[in-house]
Amino acid sequence: MTGVTEAGMTVGQVAERFAVTVRTLHHYDEIGLLRPSRRTAAGYRLYTDADVTRLQHVIVYRRLGFALDEIAEVLDDPDADxxxxxxxxxxxxxxxxxxxxxxxxxxxxxxxxxxxxxxxxxxEQQELFGDGFSEEYQAEARERWGDTEEWKQSQARTAQYTKADWEAIKAETDAVNDAFVAAKRSGAAPDSEAGLAAADAHGRHIHDRFYDLSPEMHLCLARMYVADERFTAYYDDLEPGLAQYVHDAIEALRAT
Amino acid sequence: MTGVTEAGMTVGQVAERFAVTVRTLHHYDEIGLLRPSRRTAAGYRLYTDADVTRLQHVIVYRRLGFALDEIAEVLDDPDADxxxxxxxxxxxxxxxxxxxxxxxxxxxxxxxxxxxxxxxxxxEQQELFGDGFSEEYQAEARERWGDTEEWKQSQARTAQYTKADWEAIKAETDAVNDAFVAAKRSGAAPDSEAGLAAADAHGRHIHDRFYDLSPEMHLCLARMYVADERFTAYYDDLEPGLAQYVHDAIEALRAT
DNA sequence: CTGCGACCTCACGCGGCGTGAGAGTCAAGT
DNA sequence: ACTTGACTCTCACGCCGCGTGAGGTCGCAG
Structure with a gap:
């Protein structure tokens, strides 16, 4: 059509045809992502049809948001998943x-x-964008759990949740809390059937919604509930003494 | 909670409280976005309440995607809109x-x-993401129409189309082309009923699928079909002389 | 007095190019 | 044959928002 197919296209021609800059092609050459197969005697880059095809792939993956080295990886390794x-x-x-x-x-x-x-x-700003407390809490959480697998899982999963998901999660959380409150108010011991059931629901909830929860982690959480005043306050606001009750129930569940 | 409010907070305290790094605060100081009002005798940065408030604003705007110099602009100029x-x-x-x-x-x-x-x-990739021709066309189209409303509309709409949509569109395109070919082969003049019908279908197709097509734009397109060799080739590949025929039919339709 | 941690100031690095500078190359026109 | 102008080449620094040391100072506890 444009009739330039003899032996290869120059940078400028390729650049115009695919709406990238010459500098970009130079850059791809530099980093080894797309090296033109041939050069003229004078050192001009000549892009063959195969090179052009590769560029097409590069452009597609770039539009998909891949980093250039990832693109190189995908394109160079046919076994890459x-x-x-x-x-x-x-x-x-x-x-x-x-x-x-x-x-x-x-x-x-x-x-x-x-x-x-x-x-x-x-x-108002704090109302809109989150108050200092929750910011502070996130900072502390990152500090404590930042390098753990659980934290990464939690971050990865919660990033996906939609508003509806969050509402469902909140409902589930309330249900779990209610189970604890009901058990405690009924006078049932933490290691009673009701207490153990609530503890189990608690564990499942976290496991399903946030991260794989091992029995050890669950115990660790239970201890946090009585050791960390923020958690203590959270549960004791629902029902005085609930933090300790939740702790005991989880201990009973996981001790078996 | 941490209770450090006497005269100012150090970088580390501020960093922890707002989940930013010390380096970030240093950076903001360097570029003048957030300079702590006071320093200790030893040169330690001391952030006053006002500084902290300013940091809150900075963080909010940063989350909104503002560049740091834009944030500085907004925060420093109270008259800024x-x-x-x-x-x-x-x-x-x-x-x-x-x-x-x-x-x-x-x-x-x-x-x-x-x-x-x-x-x-x-x-397949070319089917999915467009072949070299359409890439080339896109580059040129952007160059020619990049700032027009039609181009934006087209981009916005086509971005939404699924594979099924594209197949439907391709079928429609074929039908329109077939109508032109049939009209021409039957010996009907461009301004005959058949020719005008095909031109009308052509206009509707573009209007429905790509962008609001005014009669003037349609005429403009018609002229492109005979002026631009790529379009000419496209239509003449279907039927020799079709490009001119299509042009004449659209002219006849829109001249009335 | 000796640590230890928090702080300081350079200063280089990253990704994905943009943007020149200075020099060579190519095809067309004179 | 020479000039012009468009195209190409290779350095190499700049950008943004910091990360990540290096190497030194400061403050407090034992």
Whole structure:
């Protein structure tokens, strides 16, 4: 059509044809992602049809958000698991999507506040974007669990959750808490059937929603509930003495 | 809780409380985005309450995707139009959202192909993501129409299309082309009933599938078909002289 | 006095190119 | 044969938002 197929295309021609810059092609050559098969005597890069095809692939993967070295990996290793690459990429894009739609909501609220003449006070900002406490809590959680497999799993999973998921999770959490409260109020001992059932539900809930929960981890959590004042406050707000009760129930469950 | 509010917080304390790194605070100091009001005799940074508040704002804006110098601009100029900043930011986030959802669609298609055992051959990829020709066309189209409303509409719509949509569109395109070919082969003039009907179908097809097509735009397209060798080749490959025929039919349709 | 941890200031590194600088190459026009 | 202008080449620094040391100082506890 354009009739330039004799022996290879020059950088400029390739660049124009695929809407990339010459510098980009130079860069891909430099890092070894796409080296033109041939050069002219004067050192001009000549891209063969195969090179052009490879560039097409590169462009596609780049649009999919792959890093250049990952693209090289996928393209150079025919045994590479393309599907898993794609799935991981999809996950990343989805969580970014969630983040961004959250951002839009935040912006809309800020705009609304701005338009109605209400300057964003400290308190409003904290209401909108999360208060210092939860920020602080996240920081501490990262500090304590940041390198563990559980933390990564939790982060990976919760990033996927939609608003509806969160509502379901909240409902489940409430149900688990209610089970503990009901058991305690009924006078049942922590190691009674009701107490053990609640502890079991608690473990399942975390396992299903957040991360693989080993019995040891569950015990560790139980100890946190009485050791960490934030958790203690959380449970004791629901029912005085509940933190200790939850701890005892989990210990009873996991001790067997 | 940590109770350190006497005269100012150190970098480490601020960093922990807001889940940023010390290096980040150093960086903000370097670029003048957030300079702590005071230093100890030894040169330790001391962040006052006002500094901390400013950091909160910085963090919020950063989460909104603002660049650091933009944040500085917004925070330092009380007369800056915060609302317009927010609106521009919202637009940016929204378009990024569109892009990403397009990406998800592309990934899903690739995954589907991958899962059904079909390795992505060159041909399939080209089917999925467009061949060299359309890439070339896209590059040129962007160059020519990049700033027009039609181009944006087309981009926005086509990004949403699924594989099934594309197949339907291809079928429609074929039908339109067949109508032109049939009309021409039957010896009907471009401005005959058959020719005008084909031209009308052509216009509707583009209007429905790609972008709002005004009569003027349609005429403009018709002229492209005879002026641009790629379009000429496309139609003349179907039937010699068809490009001119299509042009004449559209002219006849829109001249009325 | 000796650690230990938190702090300080350089200063290089990353990814994915953009953006020149300075020099050589190619095809067309004079 | 020479010039022009478009294209190409190879360095090599710049950008953004920090990460990650290196090498030294400061403050407090034992």
């Amino acid at each position: 393309v599907a898993s690459h794609l799935r991981r990429q999809r996950d990343a894009v989805m969580s970014r999507l969630d983040e961004l739609s959250g951002l839009v909501v935040a912006i809309d609220r800020a705009l609304e506040a701005e338009m109605s003449g209400i300057r964003l006070t400290r308190e | 915060v609302a317009s900043h927010l609106r521009r930011q919202r637009d940016a986030v929204m378009s990024r959202l569109d892009e990403l959802s397009g990406l998800v669609v592309a990934i899903d298609r690739a995954l589907e192909a991958e899962m059904s055992g079909i390795r992505l051959t060159r041909e």
